[in-house]
Amino acid sequence: MRLDKFLKVSRLIKRRTVANEACDAGRVSVNGKVAKAGVAVKAGDIIEIGFGTRNVKIEVLDVTETVRKEEAKDLFRYL
Template sequence: MRLDKYLKISRIIKRRTVANEACDAGRVTVNGKIAKAGLEVKEGDIIEIRFGSNITKVEVLSTKENVRKEEAPNMFKTLE
């Protein structure tokens, strides 16, 4: 699954366009490397997102295409 789509479906970032812009600005890393929006995300990847002084670090647990709002938090585990 594409990184921008994963961030939206898992509801880490609310809109796909915002996720796309964050990737283009270099604020998103996957496994320690700056990631573009089209990068394929798989289970076990570590995603780090920087917005200002806030840093969100999550581990990908699932990459299902269709997820209900209640199930979205089960797609990732927050680290640190």
């Protein structure tokens, strides 16, 4: 699954266009490398997102095309 779509489906970022802009600005990295929006994300990847002065680091547990709001938190875990 594309990185920008995963960020939206997992509800880490509210909209896909915002996720796309964050990737273009270099604020998102996958496994320690700055990533573009089209990078393929799979279970086990480590994603780091810069939100202003705060960094969020997560591990991808599952990749699903669609998921209900209550189950979105099961797609990743915070590190």
